[in-house]
Amino acid sequence: MVRLIQFYSPRGLKLSRAENQYVWDINGKRYLDCHAQYGSLFLGHKNMKIINAIKEQLDKIYGVYPAFDTDVKEKALESLSKILPKRLEYVYFLNGGGEAVELSLKITRKLTGRKRFISFINAFHGRTMGALSVTWNPRYREGYDPFPWDVKFLPYNKVEEVEREVDDNTAGVIVEVIQGEGGLNEASIEFLKAIRESCDKTGAQMIVDEVQTGFGRTGYIWAYQYAGIEPDILVAGKSLGGGFPVSLTAVKTELGEKLAEGDHGSTFGGNPLALTALTASINVLLEDNVVEKTVQKGSIFKKRLEEIKYEYKDVVREVKGRGLMIGVETRFDPTEILKRLQDNGVISLKAGRLVVRFLPPYLITSEDIELVVEAFRRILNQIREEQKYKPLA
Numbered sequence: 001m002v003r004l005i006q007f008y009s010p011r012g013l014k015l016s017r018a019e020n021q022y023v024w025d026i027n028g029k030r031y032l033d034c035h036a037q038y039g040s041l042f043l044g045h046k047n048m049k050i051i052n053a054i055k056e057q058l059d060k061i062y063g064v065y066p067a068f069d070t071d072v073k074e075k076a077l078e079s080l081s082k083i084l085p086k087r088l089e090y091v092y093f094l095n096g097g098g099e100a101v102e103l104s105l106k107i108t109r110k111l112t113g114r115k116r117f118i119s120f121i122n123a124f125h126g127r128t129m130g131a132l133s134v135t136w137n138p139r140y141r142e143g144y145d146p147f148p149w150d151v152k153f154l155p156y157n158k159v160e161e162v163e164r165e166v167d168d169n170t171a172g173v174i175v176e177v178i179q180g181e182g183g184l185n186e187a188s189i190e191f192l193k194a195i196r197e198s199c200d201k202t203g204a205q206m207i208v209d210e211v212q213t214g215f216g217r218t219g220y221i222w223a224y225q226y227a228g229i230e231p232d233i234l235v236a237g238k239s240l241g242g243g244f245p246v247s248l249t250a251v252k253t254e255l256g257e258k259l260a261e262g263d264h265g266s267t268f269g270g271n272p273l274a275l276t277a278l279t280a281s282i283n284v285l286l287e288d289n290v291v292e293k294t295v296q297k298g299s300i301f302k303k304r305l306e307e308i309k310y311e312y313k314d315v316v317r318e319v320k321g322r323g324l325m326i327g328v329e330t331r332f333d334p335t336e337i338l339k340r341l342q343d344n345g346v347i348s349l350k351a352g353r354l355v356v357r358f359l360p361p362y363l364i365t366s367e368d369i370e371l372v373v374e375a376f377r378r379i380l381n382q383i384r385e386e387q388k389y390k391p392l393a
């Protein structure tokens with residue numbers, strides 16, 4: 001019997017169906033899905049607009065190598081023009097976030113002729129070798145060196161370090177606007193502006209990885225918009241295809257024009273089903289006012305979690321994040337909280353060592369938010385009573 005390699009610790013739950021913001025296990029128990037496949041189901045499970053579009057495309061043509069033209073590809077590019085800044089005129093489609101990061105690094109390395117990258121402490125950009133080279137967590141890097149180029153990890157949000165370290169030898173600076181896997185740390189406006197300015201001064205490329213933050217999740221189509229800057233290269237994935245695997249690397253005109261046949265490629269990247277999912281997802285994003293709804297719901301969710309913070313100061317350190325990418329930083333390992341939330345019908349995920357993270361679909365309701373908040377409160381009371389935690393110093 002073939003067995004799956006256990007790269008993830010099992011949640012002890014067998015799921016059988018899903019709809020909107022909910023999933024059900026094989027016994028018929030319903031859960032609010034604030035994991036949503038690492039946030040990629042931001043537009044909801046079984047979003048019928050996306051499903052119907054994919055079904056229709058399945059009956060037409062679903063496998064085309066990228067060298068052939070299709071209506072689907074034209075439509076996807078046209079739809080993307082509505083959500084990408086004019087500056088990022090060229091895109092290439094891939095399947096997952098790591099692959100798209102990989103391409104962003106390859107382009108930067110090749111077109112600058114430089115070999116040094118700047119990334120940040122707690123950054124996560126994926127598991128392929130290039131993406132891993134700019135991923136900070138020593139647990140993920142251990143045993144896989146040497147990496148393809150020289151990477152320096154700077155402290156996040158330290159403007160002086162950026163100004164000092166980005167120089168004429170720097171190929172690119174890769175940054176998440178909110179560090180997702182690294183603990184929901186939010187970049188300050190000054191920090192993002194300092195990266196932008198240092199890149200402009202030195203000819204280094206600013207790569208913004210919006211695989212987790214992008215496509216409406218933070219209450220902006222792209223999270224970098226809150227800083228009023230634009231990147232040279234944007235990387236997106238996860239929710240772009242409504243849960244269907246599709247990612248992209250978008251590059252500014254000057255870079256895109258220099259790329260040529262053979263510089264990169266992919267068998268499945270940009271296949272007709274993925275691009276259909278992308279176009280349908282962009283339609284949902286714009287037509288259903290997803291960004292506005294995310295701002296509203298996110299602010300209610302955050303406010304309610306902040307109330308918990310004041311009631312449980314001995315346990316909760318901070319409420320973090322923006323839009324519907326939010327979490328609660330605890331003063332101890334929150335694994336037990338995650339487990340009990342799941343028992344209480346709420347699926348969440350960890351960020352960094354200490355944060356209980358919520359990445360729900362934008363369809364989450366006020367009742368759902370109350371469910372989470374009440375479950376959280378109940379669990380904190382139980383844990384307090386059982387003295388199940390040791391507060392960190």
Ligand SMILES: Cc1ncc(COP(=O)(O)O)c(C=O)c1O
Binds near residue numbers: 127181238
């Ligand atoms: C910011 C960021 N970049 C890249 C990735 C890698 O994406 P994927 O798992 O689709 O390869 C992730 C995944 O969590 C991510 O959060």
